Amino acid sequence: MSDYTAAVIGTGGISRAHVNYYSGTDRVDIVAGCDINSERLSAWCTEHQVPDSYADYETMLSAVQPDIVSVCTWNPTHMKIALAAIASGAKAVICEKPMSDELGGPKDAVALAEERGCYFVVHHQTRFSPGYNAAREMLAEGAIGSPVSIHWRTGGGLLNMGSHLIDNYRWILGDPDWTDVLGWIQRDTNRYERGSYAEEKTHALIRFGGDEMILSIDLEDGVKYTEHRISGPDGVINFNREQAVLTNAEGVHEPRSNPQQGYLAELLAWMDGGPVHRNVASQALVTQEIMMAIYESARTRSMVTPPFEKRESPLEEMILAGGLPFEGEPYDCRIPAALEYALKQREVERP
Numbered sequence: 624m625s626d627y628t629a630a631v632i633g634t635g636g637i638s639r640a641h642v643n644y645y646s647g648t649d650r651v652d653i654v655a656g657c658d659i660n661s662e663r664l665s666a667w668c669t670e671h672q673v674p675d676s677y678a679d680y681e682t683m684l685s686a687v688q689p690d691i692v693s694v695c696t697w698n699p700t701h702m703k704i705a706l707a708a709i710a711s712g713a714k715a716v717i718c719e720k721p722m723s724d725e726l727g728g729p730k731d732a733v734a735l736a737e738e739r740g741c742y743f744v745v746h747h748q749t750r751f752s753p754g755y756n757a758a759r760e761m762l763a764e765g766a767i768g769s770p771v772s773i774h775w776r777t778g779g780g781l782l783n784m785g786s787h788l789i790d791n792y793r794w795i796l797g798d799p800d801w802t803d804v805l806g807w808i809q810r811d812t813n814r815y816e817r818g819s820y821a822e823e824k825t826h827a828l829i830r831f832g833g834d835e836m837i838l839s840i841d842l843e844d845g846v847k848y849t850e851h852r853i854s855g856p857d858g859v860i861n862f863n864r865e866q867a868v869l870t871n872a873e874g875v876h877e878p879r880s881n882p883q884q885g886y887l888a889e890l891l892a893w894m895d896g897g898p899v900h901r902n903v904a905s906q907a908l909v910t911q912e913i914m915m916a917i918y919e920s921a922r923t924r925s926m927v928t929p930p931f932e933k934r935e936s937p938l939e940e941m942i943l944a945g946g947l948p949f950e951g952e953p954y955d956c957r958i959p960a961a962l963e964y965a966l967k968q969r970e971v972e973r974p
């Protein structure tokens with residue numbers, strides 16, 4: 624008999640990572656899956672020997688009452704489903720990133736989880752990368768002095784990839800508060816990503832007191848980078864997911880790696896009364912705030928400082944007000960079905 628039951632909502636690509644977590648422990652049994660795509664759901668249940676399947680998550684939550692709920696659906700649906708899972712009495716919710724494409728839902732979900740005592744985490748799993756943790760350890764030791772800065776480049780959109788990178792850098796720095804944000808975006812076509820409005824290019828300066836992050840996304844059209852560098856007054860740290868290398872006045876040091884316990888192991892330990900999970904949703908909420916502040920800065924053409932309270936998406940506001948003129952039909956750069964679904968949902972919610 625295991626300690627907890629789990630259910631997975633959204634049985635597509637990323638659900639495999641969640642299944643791997645659950646099947647890697649004898650403390651959790653996956654008892655149900657849910658997807659609006661019946662073929663995909665049925666194949667997934669057969670492959671992972673999951674006994675129960677549902678097309679509707681509300682029906683599933685009330686019928687199954689799972690202890691742990693994985694939310695693996697498309698971006699705009701995350702918070703609605705997470706709120707329903709928390710309200711249904713789930714003990715823990717693991718929600719995919721980005722939390723959402725606005726700020727209101729994430730704020731409400733974090734507040735409800737805190738009120739109900741639900742262990743609510745977001746799947747920014749790269750906080751477990753040995754190389755990032757080695758860099759974090761070096762900074763904590765004062766290896767390169769302070770303040771520090773990074774120019775982190777990647778491809779794949781702000782919500783999609785920026786959510787990971789901003790979250791990673793905050794983790795490496797020790798989860799500081801942000802102090803101001805300057806953002807720039809470009810959107811010349813009617814682009815979406817997994818059902819959320821998406822820009823084509825992003826450039827931002829994010830400051831955490833003296834420490835800073837320059838974030839460049841898609842400047843070279845989708846190219847991703849794996850090697851990164853943090854600079855300080857006393858040296859630099861070159862790092863990737865596997866290792867970090869310190870270079871200072873003494874020369875180039877041996878690569879360092881800092882392996883971590885597993886994502887689910889840390890959640891179960893938290894549920895057992897241990898330390899708060901590093902991916903607690905209140906930390907992801909800060910990342911969500913910073914991303915919305917980047918859009919707001921682009922919208923207002925000014926620097927944005929906390930507290931940042933706007934619940935609605937500044938990107939959507941800017942697009943609907945004609946502030947970002949575009950050409951062409953709507954298209955989703957990742958999953959066309961996600962856009963079809965999002966547009967239908969919008970018609971239902973805002974007829």
Ligand SMILES: NC(=O)c1ccc[n+]([C@@H]2O[C@H](COP(=O)([O-])OP(=O)(O)OC[C@H]3O[C@@H](n4cnc5c(N)ncnc54)[C@H](O)[C@@H]3O)[C@@H](O)[C@H]2O)c1
Pocket residue numbers: 632633634635636637638657658659660663678680695696697698700719720721746747748783817958964
């Ligand atoms: N943490 C990571 O590194 C990582 C990696 C990949 C994807 N993701 C995130 O995971 C999410 C899903 O991405 P994906 O690539 O797995 O997409 P996907 O299309 O492969 O899977 C999503 C599934 O959710 C289902 N779905 C959508 N709305 C639903 C609803 N209301 N109820 C039930 N099922 C529903 C779809 O039918 C689909 O099968 C995205 O938000 C993405 O950003 C995170």
